[in-house]
Amino acid sequence: MKNTRISRREALQVAGGLLGGVAFSTRVLADAPPAEAVTPALIEAARKEGQVVYYTSVDLPVAEKLAKAFEAKYPGISVRVERTGAERVFQRIGQEYSSNIHAVDVVNSSDAAHFIVWKRDGILDAYVPEDVAKFYAPAYRDADGQFASWRVWLSIIAYNTSMVKAEDAPRSFADLLDPKWKGKIVKGHPGYSGTIMTATYQLQRELGWTFFEQLAKQNVMQVQSSADPPKKLELGERAVMADGNEYNILQLKDAGKPVEPVYASEGSPVIVGPNGIFKGAPNPNAAKLFQSFCFTREAQQLIIDVGGLRSFHPQAREKPSWTPLRDIKTLKDDPVAVEQQGAAIKARYSRIFHV
Numbered sequence: 001m002k003n004t005r006i007s008r009r010e011a012l013q014v015a016g017g018l019l020g021g022v023a024f025s026t027r028v029l030a031d032a033p034p035a036e037a038v039t040p041a042l043i044e045a046a047r048k049e050g051q052v053v054y055y056t057s058v059d060l061p062v063a064e065k066l067a068k069a070f071e072a073k074y075p076g077i078s079v080r081v082e083r084t085g086a087e088r089v090f091q092r093i094g095q096e097y098s099s100n101i102h103a104v105d106v107v108n109s110s111d112a113a114h115f116i117v118w119k120r121d122g123i124l125d126a127y128v129p130e131d132v133a134k135f136y137a138p139a140y141r142d143a144d145g146q147f148a149s150w151r152v153w154l155s156i157i158a159y160n161t162s163m164v165k166a167e168d169a170p171r172s173f174a175d176l177l178d179p180k181w182k183g184k185i186v187k188g189h190p191g192y193s194g195t196i197m198t199a200t201y202q203l204q205r206e207l208g209w210t211f212f213e214q215l216a217k218q219n220v221m222q223v224q225s226s227a228d229p230p231k232k233l234e235l236g237e238r239a240v241m242a243d244g245n246e247y248n249i250l251q252l253k254d255a256g257k258p259v260e261p262v263y264a265s266e267g268s269p270v271i272v273g274p275n276g277i278f279k280g281a282p283n284p285n286a287a288k289l290f291q292s293f294c295f296t297r298e299a300q301q302l303i304i305d306v307g308g309l310r311s312f313h314p315q316a317r318e319k320p321s322w323t324p325l326r327d328i329k330t331l332k333d334d335p336v337a338v339e340q341q342g343a344a345i346k347a348r349y350s351r352i353f354h355v
Contacts, residue, residue, distance in 0.1 A: 032145035035133030045285035052286040062307035086194030102280035105287035111194030113339035147276035155199035157262040186238035195226035199269035247308030
């Protein structure tokens with residue numbers, strides 16, 4: 001993939017078209033193509049293609065349930081799910097397109113900065129599903145119609161309720177620096193996880209690298225995926241997690257496991273996973289149909305119910321047991337900055353934690 005830097009104008013356009021964890025963008029989406037409805041002609045064309053290839057970093061059970069729901073709604077069109085980590089999705093597409101191989105139709109990544117690169121390199125196709133145009137605010141969709149925020153979640157603190165009393169639990173990132181947590185904390189690595197990369201960027205921006213330097217003195221258990229800290233918490237291998245997927249914690253808690261989420265007083269890092277269609281997709285009509293389905297209320301409710309994820313679709317409903325997203329203080333996401341600073345963040349983090 002190219003290494004050229006995006007212009008200031010382009011960066012502002014892209015930043016204005018993604019979730020910022022703050023107010024919606026005020027930029028008019030004048031450059032986006034008109035919304036496209038699902039028509040009998042599109043369905044028939046998609047059936048002739050017969051399949052859609054979906055590269056995604058969402059949890060495999062969620063991806064498979066999504067695929068089955070689509071296949072049930074549109075018989076005759078199969079979904080081939082290619083699930084792996086966000087960084088590997090990014091590398092694979094880079095390798096394929098550099099070799100002029102067009103194997104993917106629709107992509108989802110837990111690192112929104114990947115869409116900055118793909119858009120800059122001109123390999124995303126512009127397509128606006130009807131539900132995106134009708135229900136999604138400008139802050140949750142690309143200004144040029146090349147992608148939209150399919151899923152959202154948080155990177156949070158959490159604790160094992162069998163090991164930590166509620167009154168003793170940390171309530172802020174600053175609390176994690178208390179000597180009583182030494183040897184009791186687990187966290188993910190930004191070199192492996194798009195979620196942790198985004199969270200690390202937001203926290204170093206808000207709290208400074210001094211926070212991580214002090215945290216590293218706490219004998220932290222370092223794991224890779226953002227799904228690993230919740231697992232270690234559930235197993236009782238660590239009492240507290242400094243970061244990790246909120247959705248795993250919500251799923252575990254709903255299943256009666258001894259875990260409890262904490263929404264830090266400084267604000268919880270917010271993570272967005274967009275969906276987009278690639279130019280030269282082998283199944284372009286099936287890609288459009290699948291992309292449209294992903295943003296329907298039906299599909300958005302599925303990722304909430306099955307995956308513990310959040311949604312920007314106003315008709316989707318969070319579980320009553322959850323703290324509503326609107327009531328949680330969140331930090332501002334900035335995919336442009338993550339894309340530009342990612343390599344430096346990984347290197348500095350590795351030096352601090354010696355991993």
